[in-house]
Ligand SMILES: Nc1ncnc2c1ncn2[C@@H]1O[C@H](COP(=O)(O)OP(=O)(O)OP(=O)(O)O)[C@@H](O)[C@H]1O
């Protein structure tokens with residue numbers, strides 16, 4: 205009877221947690237949605253002023269407006285990251301033969317500027333050029349974007365980020381390696397949880413804790429898997445996807 209009571213209590217606690225999780229999701233979705241509209245106004249007017257459409261501006265004003273523009277862009281990206289969760293949840297995906305190398309190239313191109321500003325170089329290593337998979341190019345692009353953005357964000361001392369794409373027998377294997385702060389072993393199991401952020405990351409770097417949850421969902425929806433190795437010298441994320449052989 206005692207065991208049964210405990211089981212019931214556990215069930216109730218679990219349901220309460222699930223309820224809280226849903227409420228938090230809803231709350232965040234509402235907030236992010238409401239944030240988007242005003243951000244668009246701020247961007248619009250900032251641009252107008254920068255163009256001089258509202259009158260001559262001084263160099264100092266131009267500098268200030270440029271900071272406003274950049275910061276607004278950063279907030280917008282954050283909001284889009286959060287909204288992305290809903291989109292990722294409402295898979296299904298496109299099913300087309302896509303080249304992982306091309307997706308990797310495009311993502312690296314997009315990340316180069318941010319990397320350079322952080323004192324990082326991105327090196328690509330392609331082992332073979334037949335890395336096709338059946339899937340959704342836009343979603344797979346998000347995987348690279350998230351992994352690269354983490355690699356950049358969590359490597360405050362600069363260095364080299366290595367992106368490797370390798371075709372094996374049945375799978376395409378991709379890894380993104382960074383020379384960053386690493387993830388403590390006691391936290392590494394939780395980084396895939398939504399909203400989870402490692403203690404050392406929370407204080408110093410901005411983020412929501414949704415990137416990797418999205419990444420894992422996308423990889424698994426493609427029939428793949430993803431894992432991580434990390435120590436104080438850096439972190440390597442590796443994922444594999446079933447190869448498409450026409
Ligand atoms: N390359 C990395 N090096 C060190 N820690 C990392 C790395 N990638 C992820 N982490 C840790 O895992 C946590 C979860 O990563 P995730 O990308 O999901 O969230 P985030 O980067 O904090 O926020 P965002 O939702 O903006 O991506 C991070 O907060 C950080 O603690």
Ligand SMILES: [Mg+2]
Nearest residue numbers: 354411415416
């Ligand atoms: Mg992230």
